[in-house]
Amino acid sequence: MDIRELQAYAYFFMTILLVVALYGYILHLYRSEKKGEKDYEKYGKIALDDEVDSTPIESNPKSKSEK
Amino acid sequence: MQSNAALEYDYSVAKLFTFTTILFGILGMVIGTLIAAQLAFPELNYLIGEYGTFSRLRPLHTNIVIFGFTLSGIWATFYYVGQRVLKVSMAESKFLMAIGKIHFYLYFVGALLAVITLLLGFSASKEYAEFEWPIDVVIVLVWVLWGISIFGIIGIRREKALYVSMWYFVATFLGVAMLYLFNNMEVPTYFVSGGIGNIMHSVSMYSGTNDAMVQWWYGHNAVAFVFTVPIIAMIYYFLPKESGQAVYSYKLSLLSFWGLMFVYLWAGGHHLVWSTVPDWVQTMGTVFSVVLILPSWGSAINMLLTMKGEWNQLTDNPLIKLMVLSSTFYMLSTIEGPIQAIKSVNAIAHFTDWIPGHVHDGVLGWVALMIMAALFHMAPRMYKREIYSRKLIETQFWLQTTGIVLYFTSLWIAGITQGMMWRAVDEYGNLMYSFIDTVDVLHPYYVIRTVAGVLYLAGVFIFAYNMIKTMTSSRTLTEEPMFRSPMA
Numbered sequence: 058m059d060i061r062e063l064q065a066y067a068y069f070f071m072t073i074l075l076v077v078a079l080y081g082y083i084l085h086l087y088r089s090e091k092k093g094e095k096d097y098e099k100y101g102k103i104a105l106d107d108e109v110d111s112t113p114i115e116s117n118p119k120s121k122s123e124k
Numbered sequence: 125m126q127s128n129a130a131l132e133y134d135y136s137v138a139k140l141f142t143f144t145t146i147l148f149g150i151l152g153m154v155i156g157t158l159i160a161a162q163l164a165f166p167e168l169n170y171l172i173g174e175y176g177t178f179s180r181l182r183p184l185h186t187n188i189v190i191f192g193f194t195l196s197g198i199w200a201t202f203y204y205v206g207q208r209v210l211k212v213s214m215a216e217s218k219f220l221m222a223i224g225k226i227h228f229y230l231y232f233v234g235a236l237l238a239v240i241t242l243l244l245g246f247s248a249s250k251e252y253a254e255f256e257w258p259i260d261v262v263i264v265l266v267w268v269l270w271g272i273s274i275f276g277i278i279g280i281r282r283e284k285a286l287y288v289s290m291w292y293f294v295a296t297f298l299g300v301a302m303l304y305l306f307n308n309m310e311v312p313t314y315f316v317s318g319g320i321g322n323i324m325h326s327v328s329m330y331s332g333t334n335d336a337m338v339q340w341w342y343g344h345n346a347v348a349f350v351f352t353v354p355i356i357a358m359i360y361y362f363l364p365k366e367s368g369q370a371v372y373s374y375k376l377s378l379l380s381f382w383g384l385m386f387v388y389l390w391a392g393g394h395h396l397v398w399s400t401v402p403d404w405v406q407t408m409g410t411v412f413s414v415v416l417i418l419p420s421w422g423s424a425i426n427m428l429l430t431m432k433g434e435w436n437q438l439t440d441n442p443l444i445k446l447m448v449l450s451s452t453f454y455m456l457s458t459i460e461g462p463i464q465a466i467k468s469v470n471a472i473a474h475f476t477d478w479i480p481g482h483v484h485d486g487v488l489g490w491v492a493l494m495i496m497a498a499l500f501h502m503a504p505r506m507y508k509r510e511i512y513s514r515k516l517i518e519t520q521f522w523l524q525t526t527g528i529v530l531y532f533t534s535l536w537i538a539g540i541t542q543g544m545m546w547r548a549v550d551e552y553g554n555l556m557y558s559f560i561d562t563v564d565v566l567h568p569y570y571v572i573r574t575v576a577g578v579l580y581l582a583g584v585f586i587f588a589y590n591m592i593k594t595m596t597s598s599r600t601l602t603e604e605p606m607f608r609s610p611m612a
Contacts, residue, residue: 064404082382086375097378101370103287104361105607107208109131117284120212 133207134215135506137224141200142499142506144232146588148192149492151239153584155185157577164570175243183254184242189487190252190350191263192235197495198354199227199270202293204502205361206274209290210281220276227269234262246324250339252346253307257326260308267304271297288377292357295385299349307342333401337393344392347483351491353384355454356423358498363427363447366501367437368607372429376422383419387412394465398474406467413465420458427451442517443609446497449525453489457482472547477566478539485532488580493524496587503594504609508601511611512593520583520590527579530572538569 089095103114162168162178169177203224207213214221238259247254255263274297278286286294309329313321328335364371371377393401393409428451431437437444460482464473473479500517504510511517545565548556599612 079383083379086378090375097374098370099374100285100287101364101374103209103283103285104289104364105368105370107211107365109133109207109211109213111211113211113283115284117281120280120282 131213131215133204133213134221135204135502136221137214137228138200138203138502139506140225140228141196141203142502142591144228144235145193145196145200145495145499146591148188148196148235149495149584150588152185152188152193153577153581155181155188157574157581159185160570160574160577164567164574174245180243180245183247184239186252187238187242187254190346191238194350194354194491194495195231197498198293198296198350198357199231200502201358201361201495201498202270202274202354204506205289205357206277206293209283209287209361210277211283212277212281214277217276217280220273220280223269223272223276227266227273230262230269231266234259234266237262248308248310248326248328250307250328252343253304253339255308256324257308257310257312258324260304260310263304267297267301271301287361288371288374288381289357289361291378291381292353292360295381296349296354296357299345299353299389303342303345303349307338336396336399337401337405340395341389341392344395345389347486348384348388348391351487352388352420355491355494356384358494359423359427359447359451362494362498362501363430363444363451366441366443366447366497366607366609367431367434369430369432369434372426372432376426380419380422380426383422384416387416387419391416391465394470397465397467397470410465410467410470413462417459417462421455424451424455424458437608441608442514442521442611443497443500445521446493446500446517449521450490450493450497453485453493453528457486457490460485472543473539474543476539476542476546477535477569478543481532481535481539484535485528488524488528488531492584496520499591501609503591504601504611505604507595507598508604509594509598510601511609512590512598514611516586516590517611520586523579523586524583527576527583530576530579534569534572534576538566538573541565541569 086097090097099114106112106114158168159178159181162181174180203214214224238255241256241259242254246256248256274294278290310326311329312323312326314323314325315321316327328338330338360371360377363369390412391409393405393407394413395409397406397409399406428448431444431448438448439445463469464478464482500511542562542565545557545562546555550556601610
C-alpha cells in the first residue's frame with residue numbers, strides 16, 4: 058500500500074467519522090430534549106431577561122449572593 | 125459580593141472601549157478612503173513624504189480596522205453583554221473592575237505605539253501581523269488581562285448556563301491567543317546577524333513555505349476569530365434583545381458553534397492555492413472552505429428566522445434594519461469566500477481586486493454595521509439617554525448600504541477583468557496584455573471604489589456624531605428600555 062492509497066483510506070474514514078460526529082451531535086441535542094433531560098431553548102431567554110435582579114434561568118450554586 | 129437592592133450593571137469599561145471604537149473607526153476608515161483614492165490617483169501618494177505613501181498607509185489601515193476599531197468594538201460589547209447574560213455586575217468585584225480598566229489603558233497605550241511604529245515604518249512584513257515584537261508583547265499582556273476578565277466574571281456569575289454569546293467570546297479569546305503567539309514567533313535581526321542587525325527589526329522563526337503556511341493559517345483565522353466569531357457573539361445577543369424575540373433555535377446556535385470551531389481552522393490553505401505549498405494543503409483549504417458555508421449560514425439563517433413574524437420591525441426600527449442587513453452581508457461574504465477558494469475560480473481571482481472586494485463586503489457590511497448597531501443599542505442603557513436621532517441612523521444606513529454595494533460590485537468587475545486579462549493569450553500562446561494595460565482598464569472602477577469609500581466614511585462620521593450627541597445632549601431616560609432602543 059503506497060502513501061496515496063493510505064491517504065485515500067484516511068480521507069474516506071475521516072469523512073465517515075465527521076459525518077457520524079455531526080449527525081450524532083444533532084441526535085444528541087434532540088434526544089436529550091425529548092427525554093426531558095435538557096431544555097435547550099430556554100437558554101435563549103437569557104438574552105431577553107437580563108436585568109441584574111432577574112431570576113437566573115439556572116442559578117449558579119457557587120454564586121455567593123443572596124437574592 | 126454583597127446583596128444590594130440598588131445594584132446596577134457597571135459600564136465604565138464598556139464606555140471606554142466605545143470611545144476607542146469610534147476613534148479608531150474614523151481613523152482606520154479615513155486612511156482606507158485615502159489609500160483607495162491613491163490607487164485611482166497615484167499623485168496622492170506624495171502628500172506628506174514617506175508617511176503618506178500607499179505602502180506605509182495600507183498596513184495602518186488594515187491594522188487600525190482590525191486591532192483598533194473591531195477589537196475595541198468586541199471589548200465594548202463584551203464588557204456590556206458579559207455582565208448582562210451572566211447577571212453579575214462588575215461593581216461587585218473591585219478586582220475585576222481594576223483588571224478591566226488596566227486592560228483598557230494598556231490597550232490604548234499599545235494601540236498608540238502600534239500606530240506610531242507602523243507610521244515610522246517599523247514592520248515585520250507579515251500581512252495583518254506587521255507589528256514588531258515590542259508591540260506583540262504588549263498585545264499578549266492585553267490579551268491575558270482580557271482572559272482574566274472573561275474567566276473572572278464567569279467565576280462570580282449568578283446565571284449558571286453560559287449564553288451562546290459567551291461561548292463565542294471565549295472562543296475569540298482562545299483562538300486569537302493561539303494564532304497570534306504561533307505566527308508572531310520572531311527574532312530581532314540584531315541577535316541573528318552577529319550584531320549588525322536591528323533590535324527593532326525581526327524575522328520570522330519559520331522560513332519559506334512553512335512561514336507561508338503558518339502565516340495564512342493565522343491570516344485566515346484572524347478573519348475567523350476577530351471578524352466572525354465575536355461578531356456572531358454580538359448578533360446572538362443584540363438582535364434578540366433589540367427585537368424582543370428569543371433566538372429562533374438555540375440548538376442550531378450550538379451546532380453552528382461547534383461546526384464553525386472545527387472547520388474554520390483548516391481553511392487557511394485557500395490563500396496559498398496554486399503556490400509552492402503541498403497540494404494536499406491546497407485541497408484541504410478548498411474543501412474546508414466549502415464546508416464552512418454550513419456553520420456560517422447556520423448562524424445567519426438562525427438570525428433571520430429570529431425575526432419570524434416580526435418583520436414589521438424592519439421598517440419600524442433602524443437598528444433592526446442595520447442588524448438584518450449585517451447578517452445578510454454575512455451570508456453573502458460566506459458564500460463568496462468558498463467560491464473564491466475553489467481551485468479553478470481561484471486561478472482567476474487570486475491577486476486580483478476581487479479579493480479586497482470580498483473582504484470589504486464582509487467587513488463593511490457584516491462587521492462594521494453590526495458593531496455600530498450594537499453601540500447604538502448599548503448607548504441608551506449606558507448613558508441613560510435616548511438615541512439622539514433616528515433620521516441620522518436612516519441617513520447613515522442608506523449612505524453606507526450604497527457605499528458597500530458600489531464597493532463590492534466595482535471590485536468584482538475590476539477583479540474578474542484583471543484576472544481574465546492576465547491570463548489572456550493570443551493564438552501563439554503569447555500574453556496579450558501587459559500589466560499597464562490592466563491598470564488603464566481598471567481606473568474607472570478604482571474611482572467608483574473611492575466614491576464608495578467616501579459614502580461609507582460619511583456614514584461613519586454621522587454615526588460618530590449621533591453617538592456623541594447621544595452621550596452628551598440627548599433627552600434623559602427615567603428607566604431602562606426593555607427591548608427596543610428609544611430614539612428621537
